[in-house]
Amino acid sequence: MTEDPARAAPARSWREALLVYTRPRVFAMIWLGFSAGLPFLLIGPTLSGWQRDVGVERSVIGFFSWIGIIYSIKVLWAPVVDRVALPLLTRWLGKRRSWMLAAQLVIAAGLLGMAQADPVADLALVAWFALLVAFGSATQDITIDAWRIEAMDPEFQGAMAAAYVLGYRIALLVAGAGAFYLAEGASWEVAYVVMAVLMAGGIVTTLALREPDHVAAAAACELEARVEQALGASRRRGPLGRALAFLSDAVVAPFVDFFARNGREALLILLLISLYKLSDITMGVMANPFYLDLGFSKTDIADVTKIFGFFMTIAGAALGGVLVVRFGIARPLVLGAVLVALTNLLFAGLAVLEPSLPLLAVVVSADNLSGGIAAAVFIAYLSSLTNQAYTATQYALFSSLMTLPAKVIGGFSGVVVDAQGYMAFFLYAGLLGIPAILLSLRVLRQPP
Numbered sequence: 305m306t307e308d309p310a311r312a313a314p315a316r317s318w319r320e321a322l323l324v325y326t327r328p329r330v331f332a333m334i335w336l337g338f339s340a341g342l343p344f345l346l347i348g349p350t351l352s353g354w355q356r357d358v359g360v361e362r363s364v365i366g367f368f369s370w371i372g373i374i375y376s377i378k379v380l381w382a383p384v385v386d387r388v389a390l391p392l393l394t395r396w397l398g399k400r401r402s403w404m405l406a407a408q409l410v411i412a413a414g415l416l417g418m419a420q421a422d423p424v425a426d427l428a429l430v431a432w433f434a435l436l437v438a439f440g441s442a443t444q445d446i447t448i449d450a451w452r453i454e455a456m457d458p459e460f461q462g463a464m465a466a467a468y469v470l471g472y473r474i475a476l477l478v479a480g481a482g483a484f485y486l487a488e489g490a491s492w493e494v495a496y497v498v499m500a501v502l503m504a505g506g507i508v509t510t511l512a513l514r515e516p517d518h519v520a521a522a523a524a525c526e527l528e529a530r531v532e533q534a535l536g537a538s539r540r541r542g543p544l545g546r547a548l549a550f551l552s553d554a555v556v557a558p559f560v561d562f563f564a565r566n567g568r569e570a571l572l573i574l575l576l577i578s579l580y581k582l583s584d585i586t587m588g589v590m591a592n593p594f595y596l597d598l599g600f601s602k603t604d605i606a607d608v609t610k611i612f613g614f615f616m617t618i619a620g621a622a623l624g625g626v627l628v629v630r631f632g633i634a635r636p637l638v639l640g641a642v643l644v645a646l647t648n649l650l651f652a653g654l655a656v657l658e659p660s661l662p663l664l665a666v667v668v669s670a671d672n673l674s675g676g677i678a679a680a681v682f683i684a685y686l687s688s689l690t691n692q693a694y695t696a697t698q699y700a701l702f703s704s705l706m707t708l709p710a711k712v713i714g715g716f717s718g719v720v721v722d723a724q725g726y727m728a729f730f731l732y733a734g735l736l737g738i739p740a741i742l743l744s745l746r747v748l749r750q751p752p
Contacts, residue, residue, distance in 0.1 A: 317630075318626075318630060320629070321626045321627075321629040321630040322626055324460060324463040324625065324626070324629050325463060325466075325467070325622070325625070327456075327460070327463075329455050329456055329464070329513075330456075330460065330463050330464055330467050331467065332467075332509055332512075332513060333452065333464050333465075333467035333468045333471065334467045334468070334470050334471040334474075335471060335505050335506060335508075335509040336448050336451075336452075336468065336471065336506060336509055336510075337467065337468035337469065337470060337471025337472040337473075337474075337475065338471035338472065338474055338475040338478075338505055338506065339408060339444065339448075339471075339475070339503060339505060339506025339507075339509070340441070340444055340445055340448055340468070340471075340472055340475070340506075341471065341472035341473070341474070341475030341476050341479070342411075342475040342478065342479050342499060342502060342503065342506075343411050343414075343415070343437050343438075343440070343441040343479070343499075343503075344441065344475075344476070344479070345476055345479040345480050345483070346415060346418075346437065346479050346483065346496065346499055347371055347372070347434045347437050347438050347441075348369070348371075348372060349480065350479055350480060350483045350484070351368065351418075351434065352365045352368065352369070353484065354423060354487065354492045355368070355423050357487070357492070358423055358424055358492075359424060360423060360424060360427070364427070368431065368434065371431070371434050371435055371438050372438070374435070374438035374439055374441075374442050375438070375441070375442050375445070376704060376707075376708070377704075378442040378443070378445065378446055378700050378704070379697070379700040379701050379704050381443070381446075382446050382696045382697045382699075382700035382701075383554035383555045383558070383696075383697045384554070385403050385443065385446050385447060385450070385696045386450070386554060386558075386694060386695070386696040386697050387550065387553065387554040389402070390402045390403065390406055393405060393406060397510075397511075397515065398515030398516075398518075399515065399518055400447055400450055400451040400454065400515060400516065401451070401510050401511075401513060401515050403443065403446075403447040404444060404447040404448065404451065404506075404510045405507065405510045405511070406443075407440045407441070407443040407444035407447060408440070408444060408503055408506050408507050408510060409440075409507070410436060410437075410439070410440030410443070411437050411440040411441055411444065411500075411503055412500045412501075412503040412504075412507075413436070413500075414433045414434070414436035414437035414440060415433075415437060415496050415497075415499050415500035415503070416496075416497065416500045417429075417433035417436070418430055418433045418434060418437070418496050419492075419493045419494075419495075419496035419497045419500065420493070421433060423492075444506075446696050446699075446700055447696065448468075449687075449695075449696070449699045449700070449703070450695040450696040450699065451513070451516065452464050452465075452468070452687070453687045453690055453692070453695050453699060454516035454517075454518075454692055454695055455513075455514075455516045458633065458684065458687060458688040459628060459629055459632065459633075460628075460629065461628065461683060461684035461687040461688065462624050462625035462626075462627065462628030462629065462633070462636070462680045462681055462683070462684040463625035463626070463628070463629060463680075464625070464683075464684075465621065465624070465625065465679065465680040465683035465684060465687075466618075466621035466622045466624060466625035466676075466680045467625075468683075469617065469618065469621040469676065469679060469680065470618050470621070470622075473614055473617065473618060477614070478499075478502065479499060482495075483495045483496075483499060486498055518692075524557070524561065524691065524693035524694075527557055527560060527561055527564070528552065528553045528557045531552050531553070531556050531557050531560055532548075532549055532552045532553070535548065535552050535556065536548070554697065555697070557694065558691070558694035558697040558698050558701075559701075561691050561693070561694060561698075562689070562691070562698060565691065566689075572743060572746065573689065574705065575739075575743060576740065576743040576744065576746075576747070577686065577702055577705050577706055578705050578706070578708070578709045578710075579709070579739045579740045579743065580641060580678075580682055580706070580740045580743075580744070581644075581678070581682070581706060581707065581710050581740075582709065582710045582713060582736045582737065582739075582740065583644050583645050583648060583733050583734060583736045583737030583740065584644045584675055584678065584710075584737075585707065585710035585711065585714050586710060586713055586714045586717055586733045586736055587648055587651065587671075587730065587733040588714075589714040589715075589717040589718075590717045590718065590721055590726070590729060591609075591651075592605065592609075593718075593721075594651070594655070594726055595609075595664070597726070598654070598655075598659040598664075599659055600659065600661070600664065604661060604664070608661070608664055608665050608668050609668055612665050612668050612669045612672065613668055613669075613672045616668075616669045616670075616672035616673045616676065617672040617673075617675060617676040617679075618676065619673060619676065620672060620673040620674060620675060620676020620677040620678075620679075620680070621676040621677070621679060621680040622676075622680075623673075623676070623677055623680075624636060624640065624676060624677040624678070624679070624680030624681045624684075625680050625684075627639070627677070627681065628680070628681055628684045633681065633684050633685050633688060634744075634747050634748040635748060636677070636681040637681050637682065637685050637744045637747060637748070638741065638744040638745055638747075638748050639677065639681075640674070640677050640678030640679075640681045640682060640744075641678065641737060641740040641741045641744045642737075642741055643673075643674035643677060643678065644674050644675060644678050644737055644740075645734045645735075645736075645737025645738065645740070645741060646674070646734070647667075647670050647671045647674050647675075648730045648731070648733045648734030648737070649730070649731075649734055650666075650667045650670055650671070651667060651671070651726075651730040651733075652726075652727045652730035652731050652734070653667075654667050655725070655726040655727040655730060656727055682706075685747075686699060686702045686703070686706070687699065689702065690702075713736070717729065717733075720732055
């Protein structure tokens with residue numbers, strides 16, 4: 305097995321760790337995070353609010369939610385982003401920035417199209433524009449992740465992730481509450497035009513960035529040659545041979561590379577990826593119903609979860625980035641897994657204690673702080689697993705695997721609550737975090 309990048313950590317002082325946020329590329333991630341977060345709500349909850357406001361049937365609104373599946377299948381075209389050069393743009397901007405700019409322009413065009421379409425009379429047209437925005441947004445996510453990983457060393461990935469989270473969260477506020485304010489004061493059409501214009505922030509950032517260095521590694525070229533030979537691509541000529549060679553190099557080789565580099569540990573790594581956020585996502589499904597069932601008003605929930613939640617998530621992510629620079633990835637990875645599991649015990653306590661707003665604020669703050677730490681550290685860990693010859697493809701696979709099992713198991717959350725109550729549910733959610741803790745400890749104990 306190759307040297308584990310999760311364990312590699314230079315000796316840095318706390319001052320050096322804190323100064324990581326002054327690096328220009330880390331600061332640029334705030335704007336890229338904003339550009340990534342902006343379209344997410346505009347084809348989801350904000351769009352459903354617009355549709356319901358003008359009288360679209362709830363069943364139709366529900367069908368529109370399927371547009372979000374685009375984000376879960378982005379791994380299907382990530383190999384194209386990794387390999388295919390865009391005419392003119394790639395020569396001008398480079399491999400990553402060309403795709404990033406193209407995706408941002410597609411998002412802006414899609415949002416302008418949605419603004420011009422009537423959500424009642426032009427329902428199909430709105431759906432097509434929303435799909436265009438979703439495709440552009442998912443493609444932008446692929447390229448931003450690839451640029452982030454290639455632009456900075458693994459020790460800085462926690463800070464890059466923290467800056468990204470800050471920008472993303474700000475974008476969610478703008479595309480959520482901001483769009484509603486604009487719709488109330490002017491119109492939904494104006495709101496979507498303004499959102500399209502705000503994509504200029506990401507476009508300007510993309511143009512201002514430097515393209516990371518891309519060096520064709522000899523090991524990757526040798527691997528691709530062996531895979532082509534094994535699949536018979538090297539023996540074929542013409543269009544079919546070229547297509548088979550592309551699939552071999554862009555789709556098959558990234559997976560072969562991952563297993564070749566990690567050997568028998570590869571399956572354990574994939575298991576950790578699929579389980580790390582299991583406890584957090586499972587608990588989150590029942591969080592708002594839990595608050596309401598305790599008797600808190602919708603205003604109380606909004607104030608606590610949006611205000612405390614926003615700032616504590618940002619603080620947690622920032623702290624996670626500092627911890628990765630200071631201690632490397634392995635120890636903060638274990639810490640994040642432990643904290644996420646333990647905060648479920650706070651929710652279990654809240655379920656049996658007399659409800660109070662200060663107590664809710666403490667529990668929500670602790671949950672978001674631990675979630676922010678875990679998110680930043682885990683993104684850094686996933687980033688360290690990629691080979692820069694296949695960054696976009698491998699990271700897209702990891703990010704899809706990260707949420708899929710948790711979403712499936714999280715679907716049974718209501719069944720557990722109905723059968724056993726909230727306290728038992730939060731204890732169950734906490735227990736779901738134990739495999740992640742054990743697997744994280746294995747990463748910590750793995751010899752370099």
